[in-house]
Amino acid sequence: xxxxxxxxxxxxxxxxxxxxxxxxxxxxxxxxxxxxxxxxxxxxxxxxxxxxxxxxxxxxxxxxxxxxxxxxxxxxxxxxxxxxxxxxxxxxxxxxxxxxxxxxxxxxxxxxxxxxxxxxxxxxxxxxxxxxxxxxxxxxxxxxxxxxxxxxxxxxxxxxxxxxxxxxxxxxxxxxxxxxxxxxxxxxxxxxxxxxxxxxxxxxxxxxxxxxxxxxxxxxxxxxxxxxxxxxxxxxxxxxxxxxxxxxxxxxxxxxxxxxxxxxxxxxxxxxxxxxxxxxxxxxxxxxxxxxxxxxxxxxxxxxxxxxx
Ligand code: BDR
Ligand code: CA
Numbered sequence: 001x002x003x004x005x006x007x008x009x010x011x012x013x014x015x016x017x018x019x020x021x022x023x024x025x026x027x028x029x030x031x032x033x034x035x036x037x038x039x040x041x042x043x044x045x046x047x048x049x050x051x052x053x054x055x056x057x058x059x060x061x062x063x064x065x066x067x068x069x070x071x072x073x074x075x076x077x078x079x080x081x082x083x084x085x086x087x088x089x090x091x092x093x094x095x096x097x098x099x100x101x102x103x104x105x106x107x108x109x110x111x112x113x114x115x116x117x118x119x120x121x122x123x124x125x126x127x128x129x130x131x132x133x134x135x136x137x138x139x140x141x142x143x144x145x146x147x148x149x150x151x152x153x154x155x156x157x158x159x160x161x162x163x164x165x166x167x168x169x170x171x172x173x174x175x176x177x178x179x180x181x182x183x184x185x186x187x188x189x190x191x192x193x194x195x196x197x198x199x200x201x202x203x204x205x206x207x208x209x210x211x212x213x214x215x216x217x218x219x220x221x222x223x224x225x226x227x228x229x230x231x232x233x234x235x236x237x238x239x240x241x242x243x244x245x246x247x248x249x250x251x252x253x254x255x256x257x258x259x260x261x262x263x264x265x266x267x268x269x270x271x272x273x274x275x276x277x278x279x280x281x282x283x284x285x286x287x288x289x290x291x292x293x294x295x296x297x298x299x300x301x302x303x304x305x306x307x308x309x
Contacts, residue, residue: 002119003028004030005121005122006031007032007108007112007124008023008124010036011039011128012050012053012088013046013127014083014091015242015243017219017222018222019243019244021305022244022301022302022305022306024059025057025306031062032121033109033112034050034065036065036067038071040087041085041086042078047066049086055094056094056215064101068134072175090221091217092221109135110135113143116146120145122147122148123150124247125149126151129177129179132149136179143185148185148188149188150246151169152243154169154177156263158196163273165272167276171274172274174266174273174274175267183285187286187287188287188290189288196240198299204303205220205238215307216306244298255293259289261286262286
């Protein structure tokens with residue numbers, strides 16, 4: 001088996017953290033780089049958290065690159081109200097044993113895609129699309145080195161979680177999302193429509209917590225902290241594990257289903273900014289937008305992989 005080369009672009013975030021741990025535990029995936037982006041919490045916090053996660057997973061061989069510190073056009077909007085001041089509250093992550101690579105995250109994405117040769121890269125953004133939009137703007141020929149982008153973001157038939165219409169990652173950098181959507185890159189989206197069906201309920205958390213290994217303990221602690229926000233806001237019985245849906249899709253695509261068609265994001269109208277929608281407009285992109293998941297099989301996969309570290 002040849003492992004699939006991927007880049008994880010991320011703003012940890014408890015759910016980002018679990019996605020990263022899952023990917024680092026999966027032999028089917030060759031994590032070429034982790035690039036960080038300001039989102040749930042600012043830089044340098046997201047970078048420090050990523051360094052702690054490669055340390056926790058004993059995967060210090062995976063380079064972490066500091067990416068953008070703010071969105072392309074708008075002011076940075078963060079989500080400590082969801083994730084806590086560290087972004088990964090609930091876990092006592094180890095002090096990093098490695099430092100961030102000196103290259104900028106945008107340049108790391110460009111270099112990896114230009115060097116991809118006959119092994120194009122799957123780019124997995126788990127946060128605002130700032131770094132990916134910047135990389136496409138700086139070097140459009142990187143698109144030839146990208147197999148596909150699988151992004152967690154957006155809300156199509158589901159309401160937003162940051163405004164009534166906008167999901168967080170879409171809201172934070174809608175201009176970067178527009179660059180990505182309209183680039184023509186093969187794109188799969190895991191919006192709230194599917195992630196709100198991937199709820200980690202008490203029996204899943206108990207299972208994770210029963211695994212006496214550092215990564216499983218950290219993941220259980222993070223879910224226990226992070227679930228309170230969605231339980232209070234939506235009255236649902238657990239935490240949606242948004243970002244791990246991206247990694248699970250790479251490992252077991254048959255767990256998910258959705259539809260392919262034209263899409264767009266509102267990036268000009270302040271009242272509706274960040275709204276992702278299906279569109280027939282000329283010049284806007286296409287994506288496969290996922291809407292359902294086999295939640296039990298998904299959680300079995302998350303727990304098996306994180307528990308194996
Ligand atoms: C997305 O926003 C962040 O809060 C999570 O990490 C996830 O990527 C969910 O809307
Ligand atoms: Ca995220």
